[in-house]
Amino acid sequence: MSTIEILPAQLGEYYQAMTKEHGSPLLVLDRNKVRSRYRELCEALPNVELYYAMKSQCEPAFLEVLIAEGAGIDIATNGEIAILQQLEHRPKQLIHTHPFKKDADIRAALDFDCNTFVVDCVEELDKFAAYADKVELLLRVSCQNSAAKIDLSKKFGCHEASVASVLDEARRRGLTVKGLSFHVGSQCGSADMHVDAIALCARFFSSHPYLTCLDIGGGFPAPYDKTVVNLLDFCAPIRAALQQLDSRIRIIAEPGRCLSAPCFYSVATIMGVAAAEKAQWYFLDDGVYGSFSGAFYSGNRYPLQVFSDAAPESNAVLAGPTCDSVDVIYEDVMLPKLAINDVVVGPCMGAYTTVTASEFNAIAKPKLLIRDGHIEAVKQLQARS
Numbered sequence: 001m002s003t004i005e006i007l008p009a010q011l012g013e014y015y016q017a018m019t020k021e022h023g024s025p026l027l028v029l030d031r032n033k034v035r036s037r038y039r040e041l042c043e044a045l046p047n048v049e050l051y052y053a054m055k056s057q058c059e060p061a062f063l064e065v066l067i068a069e070g071a072g073i074d075i076a077t078n079g080e081i082a083i084l085q086q087l088e089h090r091p092k093q094l095i096h097t098h099p100f101k102k103d104a105d106i107r108a109a110l111d112f113d114c115n116t117f118v119v120d121c122v123e124e125l126d127k128f129a130a131y132a133d134k135v136e137l138l139l140r141v142s143c144q145n146s147a148a149k150i151d152l153s154k155k156f157g158c159h160e161a162s163v164a165s166v167l168d169e170a171r172r173r174g175l176t177v178k179g180l181s182f183h184v185g186s187q188c189g190s191a192d193m194h195v196d197a198i199a200l201c202a203r204f205f206s207s208h209p210y211l212t213c214l215d216i217g218g219g220f221p222a223p224y225d226k227t228v229v230n231l232l233d234f235c236a237p238i239r240a241a242l243q244q245l246d247s248r249i250r251i252i253a254e255p256g257r258c259l260s261a262p263c264f265y266s267v268a269t270i271m272g273v274a275a276a277e278k279a280q281w282y283f284l285d286d287g288v289y290g291s292f293s294g295a296f297y298s299g300n301r302y303p304l305q306v307f308s309d310a311a312p313e314s315n316a317v318l319a320g321p322t323c324d325s326v327d328v329i330y331e332d333v334m335l336p337k338l339a340i341n342d343v344v345v346g347p348c349m350g351a352y353t354t355v356t357a358s359e360f361n362a363i364a365k366p367k368l369l370i371r372d373g374h375i376e377a378v379k380q381l382q383a384r385s
């Protein structure tokens, strides 16, 4: 199914003016949206401390807003620490969630006042021997999830049958395990897996009363299309499940995609058209080696907008700018006739887009443009046109 919306040509002119002034392709950040989206998630998950997973989008201007809102940050690499070091304000709280680390990673995190780390096996415990008095650990429990767009338990997580033995081993080594964590996978279709994982962890909280923290990971959905439920409704079963837990347990989460995706719009420009036998080809200046890289690793079908007052008339292909033939964003879509310099907009393009993009063919990643109020302005323009 195509998720390409055809919107009035007048709205396209607004974006064309933007590319005329700032170039193309662009990634437009609306900081008002960052605030409102963060508050929406806080409301959906009351009493849960949020650590934004900066792997999904690490743009400093975006991080600054979340940090000002009070978000903690989930880091996974030294590179992410280096980005945070450049910011004007430091996050109040940090958590390092990569289950596998080098000694230099642990030291860099500790030097940056992050002392909570995630492990998922006995072998990883050895690395903390020298820092036993400084670190607190969370044991990541595995939860396979075929319903998530991306199932991360294939790679990480301690099987439930081994949880007790890893906890015992940590204690024997004088390490503090303060709680459990899980990550049910990205862009979940429902909260069922979160609920099951909370129930699984609850059993270990009963049998190991010294555990006092539960990290419910990420996986909260970005609003890519109208079938995605809003955060308040999505999280309702999670709120109910958390209420069953002992009140001594502190709850934290590592949301990524749901916060970053809707705060950034991508704007690409058609730089070439070709009428082929079976389809009309449109060549954009951004593609799957750029902002649309999720098409490669998770088969993402990004919602897009094109602008025309005419009706759809031909089967079209939207292709990216590189010389690789896999660089195709959409095939088999009915579109109105578009022209060189027309724009193609992605309204939910903040998560796993520019961070996973490459610069293949030496094509630079999109330029960041900060436009507070952009989303509201577009809504008003759309209502008028």
Ligand SMILES: Cc1ncc(COP(=O)(O)O)c(C=O)c1O
Residues within 6 Å of the ligand: 053, 055, 056, 074, 097, 098, 152, 183, 185, 186, 187, 217, 218, 219, 220, 254, 255, 256, 257, 258
């Ligand atoms: C450990 C961990 N936490 C949080 C996230 C963020 O997940 P999402 O973007 O689905 O919220 C990820 C994503 O890969 C992750 O690996």
